[in-house]
Amino acid sequence: MPSIYIQTYGCQMNEADSERVLRGALALGYRAAEHPEDASVLVLNTCTVRDNAEARAYGRIGQWKALKAQDPAVRLVVMGCLAEQDRDVMPGKVPYVDAIFGTREIDAVVARLAQWRDNFVDGDDGGEDRLAALEGYGTVRHDDAHADPRWNKLRAFVTVQQGCSYYCTFCIVPMVRGRFEDRTVEAVMADLRERLDRGAREVMLVGQTVNHYHCPQTGARFADLLELVAAEERVERLTFISPHPNDFDEHTFQVMGQIGKLNQRLHLPLQSASNAVLKRMNRKYTIERYREQVALFRKYCRGWALTTDLIVGFPGESEEMFEETLAFVNEGTFQNGYTFIYSPRRGTQAAQWSDQFVDPAVAGVRLRRLAEAQDRLTRAYHRSLVGTTQRALIVGPSKKDPERYATKIGQNVTVIVPKQSLDNPWLDVRIDKAYTWGTLGTVLGTAAHAAAPARAVAHLLPPLEGGGVPDEGPVVFDTVPREAAAQPR
Numbered sequence: 001m002p003s004i005y006i007q008t009y010g011c012q013m014n015e016a017d018s019e020r021v022l023r024g025a026l027a028l029g030y031r032a033a034e035h036p037e038d039a040s041v042l043v044l045n046t047c048t049v050r051d052n053a054e055a056r057a058y059g060r061i062g063q064w065k066a067l068k069a070q071d072p073a074v075r076l077v078v079m080g081c082l083a084e085q086d087r088d089v090m091p092g093k094v095p096y097v098d099a100i101f102g103t104r105e106i107d108a109v110v111a112r113l114a115q116w117r118d119n120f121v122d123g124d125d126g127g128e129d130r131l132a133a134l135e136g137y138g139t140v141r142h143d144d145a146h147a148d149p150r151w152n153k154l155r156a157f158v159t160v161q162q163g164c165s166y167y168c169t170f171c172i173v174p175m176v177r178g179r180f181e182d183r184t185v186e187a188v189m190a191d192l193r194e195r196l197d198r199g200a201r202e203v204m205l206v207g208q209t210v211n212h213y214h215c216p217q218t219g220a221r222f223a224d225l226l227e228l229v230a231a232e233e234r235v236e237r238l239t240f241i242s243p244h245p246n247d248f249d250e251h252t253f254q255v256m257g258q259i260g261k262l263n264q265r266l267h268l269p270l271q272s273a274s275n276a277v278l279k280r281m282n283r284k285y286t287i288e289r290y291r292e293q294v295a296l297f298r299k300y301c302r303g304w305a306l307t308t309d310l311i312v313g314f315p316g317e318s319e320e321m322f323e324e325t326l327a328f329v330n331e332g333t334f335q336n337g338y339t340f341i342y343s344p345r346r347g348t349q350a351a352q353w354s355d356q357f358v359d360p361a362v363a364g365v366r367l368r369r370l371a372e373a374q375d376r377l378t379r380a381y382h383r384s385l386v387g388t389t390q391r392a393l394i395v396g397p398s399k400k401d402p403e404r405y406a407t408k409i410g411q412n413v414t415v416i417v418p419k420q421s422l423d424n425p426w427l428d429v430r431i432d433k434a435y436t437w438g439t440l441g442t443v444l445g446t447a448a449h450a451a452a453p454a455r456a457v458a459h460l461l462p463p464l465e466g467g468g469v470p471d472e473g474p475v476v477f478d479t480v481p482r483e484a485a486a487q488p489r
């Protein structure tokens with residue numbers, strides 16, 4: 001039986017595309033290989049968001065060349081944003097790759113797999129030899145080897161929209177993924193039900209500006225889609241990414257606040273709190289408009305966490321403009337934030353403003369200051385959860401230690417727990433220690449369903465070791481119970 005190994009770089013959109021390819025391959029009779037050296041077809045789904053993403057992708061293709069040299073029957077496929085961007089130059093750079101597909105060619109990838117399927121002979125797949133061929137590279141990750149197959153398919157990405165028409169001046173997405181193209185509600189629901197049939201419990205609706213959704217057939221908007229998906233009984237937890245601050249209205253927040261299955265976390269990219277920078281970024285909102293949206297969100301979604309993305313060192317960003325972003329973060333708006341230094345992407349407008357690029361050393365200092373400010377708030381938020389018991393879903397083995405499980409609570413906070421024999425995917429975890437990246441916890445009970453009462457686990461394992469974080473004094477958020485947040489720890 002031919003087998004396929006897919007490695008995915010980048011965002012949830014790429015994850016969703018990879019899942020579609022994998023499902024197509026499985027339907028054709030391929031099996032999923034756990035390791036590259038076991039596969040008949042290797043697919044690399046690529047990203048272009050940063051320079052290092054490109055370098056990593058070309059590096060990995062180079063590694064896979066060794067597998068093909070060992071067994072010329074192996075097929076190498078590159079898809080995704082880098083394939084789209086480098087469509088003309090990639091065949092020259094990596095001539096041993098068998099097929100290159102752009103971001104809207106998922107069906108073509110599956111069609112090619114169908115063409116190749118019968119060329120693979122059954123029997124010895126040569127895995128040992130191929131493994132030997134990889135020796136010396138030393139960077140091939142075997143994360144999947146530790147995955148517990150029972151907990152592999154609990155979270156599913158469902159694409160609701162392709163592309164983006166907003167043309168933020170730093171972003172390559174409209175160039176490599178094209179303009180907005182929403183799927184019909186019918187297509188989304190069909191995809192959703194298929195994922196539920198395969199065991200999904202938590203569903204993430206994925207789109208570049210997901211809350212701009214507008215069904216081309218029925219006219220349904222994003223709030224309607226949320227209600228429809230949540231009404232599907234087998235969806236136990238629901239989330240979405242990434243919304244644009246401009247595309248929320250009061251009605252959508254109101255609907256979000258009423259859907260009990262929704263993950264209580266909104267990721268709302270701000271990028272900068274300086275109106276001058278926002279304008280140059282072509283973000284289409286001001287900081288005043290963003291504040292209004294946050295106020296509406298807080299009004300209807302009490303107790304939710306708010307997270308964001310921030311860019312420092314955007315071309316033309318002055319020290320004063322940066323200070324505006326720092327001051328906004330220091331207001332304690334966000335429970336978590338992902339901070340980045342601006343990195344020019346070929347083909348984007350901002351990449352042409354090299355005369356206004358910020359000195360890398362200055363940008364580095366800004367990044368450190370901003371990250372330190374947000375990290376302090378993030379730790380304080382995580383610390384406010386210590387001692388509470390939360391319902392969490394197993395998302396897989398911990399990346400750092402396969403002997404532990406990574407789980408996620410409704411606010412998307414990671415809780416690492418000891419790996420033990422568990423009969424259900426939903427856990428009641430007591431949060432014991434807080435860090436910037438997340439928390440450590442103890443499994444108190446398990447449940448078969450997100451809303452079902454937990455049954456106590458037979459053997460409580462001792463809390464995981466870890467240093468915790470120093471007490472930095474109380475920080476009060478309106479996303480956690482006042483009495484918990486107000487108490488210094």
Ligand code: SF4
Pocket residue numbers: 164165166167168171172173174208209244
């Ligand atoms: S909204 Fe802006 S940053 Fe987001 S995908 Fe569209 S162009 Fe890129």
